[in-house]
Amino acid sequence: MVGLGLLLDEKDLPEEAKHWIRKAAKKSDSEAMLILAILLRNTGHLEEAEHWLRKAVEQGNTNASVALGLLLQDTERTEEAEHWLRKAADAGNTIAMNNLGALLRETGRAEEAGHWFRLALKAQDSD
Template sequence: MAEHGTGPGAPSGGGALDARLAAVEGSQDPRDWNELGCDLSDAGRLGEAEACFRRAVALGASWVEFNLGNTLRDLGRTEEARGAYERAVAAGEDDALLNLGLLHRDEGRVEQARAVLETAVAAGEPAAHVPLGDLDHDDGDDEGAELHYRAGLQAGDPAGAGALGVLLAERGRDGQAEPLLRAAAPHDPEARAALGTLLRRTGRLAEAQQVLEAGVGAGERQSCLPLGNLLWDEHGDLAGAEAAYRRAVAAGDDFGHHNLGLLLWETGRREEAAEQFRLGAAAGDAMAAAALAELVDGRGG
């Protein structure tokens, strides 16, 4: 059973939740504890949600291990979350397979992730196709990735359109990619950034800029670097490019340090540029590391 709340109209304000916590104390019905746990989780009261889910499990509702796992994951206690998901799966809660697979993936256990996600697909979970495709893509198997993305799309997973569109655009199949990216862009930041890049590559600069500016305006860091590159390369707008690169860095895009460093170097702010290269290199960006080495070796200009 998937995580859920008590439905529309259920009282969920802070005072109402406090009253429900007091009222539920004597209940031996695990559904009461689970429903309250879901509403507490929705309200960001994760510690109390955890306690409610544990109470439901103790009362025999082993499927609530899934909701407990989600809460432990959100609390950053991933090892405990993994255990809860595994217990949920053992209890027949197939919905936990997807989240267990994603947890394995996020922690670098690629083979375990693949095995669990394949089991999720076999159990009828359409959303497992896209992460399986991502694993294939990371392994350099674009054909396998495309098969999974198409399967997810055909099964009704809304993430399938964006994933497939991004892959097709990367492979130069722009005619097939564009309608998928347009369909996915309003809800998929990766697809919006890929659409902007495709439009620029095919000479539609004004629309590309409009698409990327919409992404940046929506707080999507994926659009920041492509917008900065477009403004700098196509329009010579250094101030606009710098602002876009700084937004990328502020949003956690470590590759932004390299682009920002190049612009700062170009505009004579070499100490600031060196610092950006250092930050990018420390984050693992090989291009930033190469730029820093060039600077240190005295070949920077």
């Protein structure tokens, strides 16, 4: 279902793509939930995107936690965004570490931002 949805999205058929990916998401596929949320966000459906991201996060999907943090940051819910980025960063997600560092720098916490940037670099070097 997800593969078909992605193919339809590539063919610029976002509504049909969302239909098939939503079917997989409803079957508790956290990756489908994340992909659906990204498609929804890209088409301006932020509330529904947030819903699916939260469901994916509940299943332990750290990439969804990053995406949720970024969506919240973009909608000026910085404190909540920090929570979800920190949760993913604490789980070892280097993308979250970099985004958390950027958020902390933007909010005037350069020293803590540096800590997360260094952790991300160290984690990337060990890969």
